[in-house]
Amino acid sequence: MEDVLLTNKLTKKYGSRLCVSEVSMNIKKGDIYGFIGKNGAGKTTTIKMISGLTKPTAGEITLFGEKNLSKGRCKVGTVIEAPAFVPHLSARDNMYIQWKLLSGQHENVIDETLSLVGLKDVGKKKARDFSLGMKQRLGIGMALMGDPEFLVLDEPVNGLDPEGIVQVRSLLKDLNENRGVTIFISSHLLNELSRLANRYGIINNGRLIDEFSISELETRCKSHLDIKVDDTARALSVLKEACSNAELKLVEGTDTIEVHGYDGRPGELTKILAVNDIFVESVTKSKVDLEDYFMSVVGGEN
Amino acid sequence: MGRLLCVDFYKIFRTKFFYVVSLILVGFNVLISVTSVLAGLRNYEKFAFFESKSGAWSVTYANFSNIALLLAILSVLFLCSEFSHGTMKNIATKGFPREFIYLSKFFVGLSCAVFYLLLTIASSLISSLIAGGNRLPSYYSLPSNLALTLLLTLFFLAVYVSIALMIASLVRKSGNSLAIYVVASTLISFLPDLLDNFIRNTLNWDFSISSYVYVRCFNEITQMGIVSNIPSADIVRYVCVGGFFLALTLIIGIYYFRERDI
Numbered sequence: 001m002e003d004v005l006l007t008n009k010l011t012k013k014y015g016s017r018l019c020v021s022e023v024s025m026n027i028k029k030g031d032i033y034g035f036i037g038k039n040g041a042g043k044t045t046t047i048k049m050i051s052g053l054t055k056p057t058a059g060e061i062t063l064f065g066e067k068n069l070s071k072g073r074c075k076v077g078t079v080i081e082a083p084a085f086v087p088h089l090s091a092r093d094n095m096y097i098q099w100k101l102l103s104g105q106h107e108n109v110i111d112e113t114l115s116l117v118g119l120k121d122v123g124k125k126k127a128r129d130f131s132l133g134m135k136q137r138l139g140i141g142m143a144l145m146g147d148p149e150f151l152v153l154d155e156p157v158n159g160l161d162p163e164g165i166v167q168v169r170s171l172l173k174d175l176n177e178n179r180g181v182t183i184f185i186s187s188h189l190l191n192e193l194s195r196l197a198n199r200y201g202i203i204n205n206g207r208l209i210d211e212f213s214i215s216e217l218e219t220r221c222k223s224h225l226d227i228k229v230d231d232t233a234r235a236l237s238v239l240k241e242a243c244s245n246a247e248l249k250l251v252e253g254t255d256t257i258e259v260h261g262y263d264g265r266p267g268e269l270t271k272i273l274a275v276n277d278i279f280v281e282s283v284t285k286s287k288v289d290l291e292d293y294f295m296s297v298v299g300g301e302n
Numbered sequence: 303m304g305r306l307l308c309v310d311f312y313k314i315f316r317t318k319f320f321y322v323v324s325l326i327l328v329g330f331n332v333l334i335s336v337t338s339v340l341a342g343l344r345n346y347e348k349f350a351f352f353e354s355k356s357g358a359w360s361v362t363y364a365n366f367s368n369i370a371l372l373l374a375i376l377s378v379l380f381l382c383s384e385f386s387h388g389t390m391k392n393i394a395t396k397g398f399p400r401e402f403i404y405l406s407k408f409f410v411g412l413s414c415a416v417f418y419l420l421l422t423i424a425s426s427l428i429s430s431l432i433a434g435g436n437r438l439p440s441y442y443s444l445p446s447n448l449a450l451t452l453l454l455t456l457f458f459l460a461v462y463v464s465i466a467l468m469i470a471s472l473v474r475k476s477g478n479s480l481a482i483y484v485v486a487s488t489l490i491s492f493l494p495d496l497l498d499n500f501i502r503n504t505l506n507w508d509f510s511i512s513s514y515v516y517v518r519c520f521n522e523i524t525q526m527g528i529v530s531n532i533p534s535a536d537i538v539r540y541v542c543v544g545g546f547f548l549a550l551t552l553i554i555g556i557y558y559f560r561e562r563d564i
């Protein structure tokens with residue numbers, strides 16, 4: 001599929017401090033890419049380099065397959081750090097400014113977008129009097145002017161209440177599914193993006209330390225059984241016969257066997273083992289939570 | 303560039319400070335015109351400008367100097383508000399060359415200069431004519447050097463806009479930028495005079511630095527333009543000095559605006 005964004009060893013130094021180090025990623029058309037990292041990991045800096053607010057110290061950016069970024073950037077909508085608007089103007093006037101700047105479309109698109117982001121009925125209310133959720137949605141609405149093919153959003157759900165998060169999430173899902181907008185979205189919380197993105201990149205201390213797709217994440221986070229036995233060799237062969245579709249793994253240096261992909265009752269397995277004269281010390285069901293997974297990946301770095 | 307200008311004009315006309323600054327300008331002009339016309343009529347011989355053929359215009363010329371500070375404040379507020387609202391990000395991420403973004407602000411400032419010039423002419427003329435009644439000499443004759451003076455005034459107003467924008471793009475916070483602008487322009491209006499004193503009295507040279515500073519040139523144009531035809535040597539000096547300061551501040555402003563993060 002067509003590459004929307006390609007970065008090659010993107011690096012940013014402030015003085016002697018390395019803030020983003022050799023980030024190479026690629027986002028394909030139709031992706032919702034979740035860019036995850038703790039505060040200060042370098043998410044905003046990466047996004048600023050992509051959108052042209054700051055110059056990379058080294059590395060390359062390719063947008064829509066072109067190195068000439070000023071052309072590509074017309075087709076990118078951005079909300080970086082906080083949504084930016086003229087505070088004493090209404091939502092519509094702010095949208096008008098962004099529409100005028102990019103034009104090309106009929107003026108109707110302003111009202112259509114306002115209703116899409118749920119700000120149709122705010123009237124003349126000044127943008128500075130909006131709630132945080134409304135401001136975020138206005139920011140996204142303004143980013144949608146100029147009919148972008150690629151949306152770059154920096155922590156768009158930061159500080160929103162659960163309802164606001166749901167609204168933004170469903171708005172983004174809608175844009176992605178119905179308009180084919182590719183989305184790059186950063187967050188410091190993996191859980192917030194877990195029901196949205198189909199690909200993830202984890203950045204820590206300026207380096208992209210892991211990239212995976214939603215299906216990979218699912219296998220990494222699926223629940224499994226830990227069975228502790230006295231004779232692991234025999235237990236393995238017995239279990240292999242008993243549940244042929246499950247994946248068995250001996251945890252090195254322990255007497256624990258991990259059983260992945262077994263969906264029967266744990267009691268069945270202990271029964272089989274007991275029948276075969278294998279002593280079961282314990283059976284525990286464990287599940288890796290997204291957040292735990294994130295912490296386990298990021299935690300090792302510090 | 304056209305779209306940038308469109309948006310910038312829309313933005314400035316939707317700000318409160320544009321109208322506040324315009325009102326203050328009109329207020330200044332009316333106040334100064336009325337008081338100087340009334341004072342001038344009482345002490346006729348002390349006020350050289352009434353000896354010229356076009357009384358009301360001399361007050362108008364003097365009022366041109368009111369524009370400089372107000373225009374600089376407007377330019378600073380306009381550029382700084384883009385940074386403080388974050389709306390500069392909305393423009394800078396769209397692939398417009400940074401030079402164009404900056405120049406668009408400059409042209410908006412320049413257009414405001416034209417507008418303020420017209421506003422000053424209208425408010426000063428009308429108020430001094432009303433205050434002077436029938437006693438002002440030659441109301442209706444235009445000064446012979448009107449076109450030249452207007453052009454030079456506009457040229458120096460462009461210098462003021464450019465200086466203000468340069469400071470705003472370096473400092474970015476409106477309060478700090480305004481403070482720095484005021485301090486810098488105070489320094490630049492009296493330091494050269496001090497240096498002149500030093501050069502004349504201590505070194506015994508016959509040379510004046512202050513004549514080559516934009517502040518003095520602008521004052522000369524607005525204060526003395528009416529009484530004499532401007533000698534061509536002075537015109538050359540004005541153009542060179544104005545051009546130097548305009549180019550210098552534009553280059554510094556654009557350079558930093560281009561290189562720095564937004």
Ligand SMILES: Nc1ncnc2c1ncn2[C@@H]1O[C@H](COP(=O)(O)OP(=O)(O)O)[C@@H](O)[C@H]1O
Pocket residue numbers: 014019037038039040041042043044045046563
């Ligand atoms: N303009 C700057 N000057 C110096 N350091 C900066 C600048 N901007 C960001 N940094 C540093 O870069 C690191 C990454 O920041 P940032 O990209 O904002 O993190 P994130 O968005 O992931 O929270 C931080 O340690 C921050 O202090």
Ligand SMILES: [Mg+2]
Pocket residue numbers: 040043044045081154155
């Ligand atoms: Mg950030």
